[in-house]
Amino acid sequence: MPQADINHWETAIAEVLPDDVVVRGRRLTDILGKLSFAEMVYLVLTGSEATPGQARVLEALLVSVVDHGISPSSMLTRMYASYGVPIQVAIAGGELAFGDYHGGTSQQIGEELSSLVVAASATPGDLDRNLRTTAARHVAESREAKQRVLGFGHPQHDVDPRVPILLRIAAEEGVAGLHTRLVSYLETELAQSLGRRVPASFQSVSAALALDLGIDHRAARALIISPRAIGLAAHFLEEVDQGHRIRNVSGGQVTYTGRACESNVEEVST
Incomplete structure (x- = not known):
């Protein structure tokens, strides 16, 4: 080539x-x-x-992530603001926090959901039954491998309040499709496996809705970090207005665990 x-x-x-x-x-x-x-x-x-329905779902999705209080991304933006940097630098610093642990798993979840739907669609027979079977197999394999099923549970919410609203809007507009249905089946199978419900997170629902909207899963993070830039701008301005300078870790929070200092000074006689 x-x-x-x-x-x-x-x-x-x-x-x-x-x-x-x-x-x-x-x-x-x-x-x-x-x-x-x-x-x-x-x-x-x-x-x-x-379509009007797709636009309404995407609008709700974008609005839902403009801000989420003091979180890793806003903390970093506010710290940068306290160092006297320009607003775009502080926002960029906050955006860089989105990754595998904070706000960025929608991309991996989207890729996973996409491959599971493709597998279910390629299997002969009733598609809905295939989706249920695929969900059950995925949960079982993840549990057997002692791996977490991505996209369920939230560190701050028992049930993420954004999720049921987004799902309702998607259902009203006829946008919820195979990927959103699969998330529901995964939640059911996970609850049966654990003996308790672990609700679908915003990350899994946003990834599923993006896919059902026809958006590439690789853009899933962009649908979060783009609106969040506005929220981070608000945090920057508030931090500056509050007059904080040089946010730092206090000495009492730092423990030195290195080797003790050994004096090499020898008394020199003349």
Whole structure:
């Protein structure tokens, strides 16, 4: 295969014209004031225009993650703010906290849900029954391997209050599809295995809804960090207004565990 010319750029996303910008085949001047932010996000990510139902679900999803109080991301943004850095640096620092432990598992969950739905769809027979069987097998295999089933439970909420509302809106708009149904079956199977209910987390539901909306699972984190940038901006401004400077760990919270200092000073006689 010939090597691609790294000095040549191709994009199907947008083109800058002398008098306009074309985004996914739509003139920006034609859609300004007509498309909502959620509709624009959908257009850019999928290349298609959202139906009213899809736009409502995506709008709810974006609104639900604008802020979540004092969390790792907002703590970092506020710490950076106390160091006197510009707002974009503080926001970027907070956004970098999203990963495998804080707010970023939706990407892995999305990839997992996608592969499980593909497997269930490839199996002959009733699709709904196949989804249930796939969910049961996945929970059993995860438990046998002593691995956590991703996407269930929340450190701060017994039941994440955002989840039932998002699911209701998705059901009302006919957007909830195979991936959302699979999350429900996984929750049922996990409850039967553990003997207690561990509710689906926002991460699993947001990943499932993104997939049912036709959004690539690799963009799942972007649907969280993009709205959260606004929340982090609010934390930055509040921190600055509160006048905190140089947030740090107090000396009493630090224990030195290294080797004791040995004096090498020898008395020199002349």
